[in-house]
Amino acid sequence: MAGSLPRERPRPARDPGLQPERTRLAWRRTTLSCTLVAILAGRQVVQHHGPGPVVVVAVALVLLVWLAFLAAAHLRMRAMGTGRPPVLSARTALALAGCVCALAVLGAAILL
Template structure:
């Protein structure tokens, strides 16, 4: 009567997680580009805007390194927990948001 249990593919979850990290990295890159465009076009385009865009770009590179580290950890036989990497990535995102908000309010 009940459906037979479906065998779980142990490789599917790490693959989905890798794809999610890639999508997140691309979305973060788009946010940095659009925020930079906003700072340059709507702001005065002065030094504060340049510092804001440069800081966001450097932070994105740090986020990219964290994501790459996590994706490499998923290739092992038994993927390790992501706790520290996820918290660090969230910290980078919050730092960029704060930096861009301060830069926009200063300009």
């Protein structure tokens, strides 16, 4: 038939190889980088006697963004352990990218 839809072939069993492990390691490296930014932000406040309110608010925001990123990354790393991990949604990807950008901006604001 010319107008019929092609039949979907059955998918073979997934052989993930080392790809999930590499992805988990990438998530861990990214989480470590974000943790380093949060630690350096806290160190900046501790080293300055009487930091201004802007710096204190920026550090609080860094910690909040870091916790959000840590939670999302942890969920994603756990998802990598399944046989066929779910696709990262556009909403989650946008939120994670926003967390990384916010950490960069807040880290720069604390240093200046």
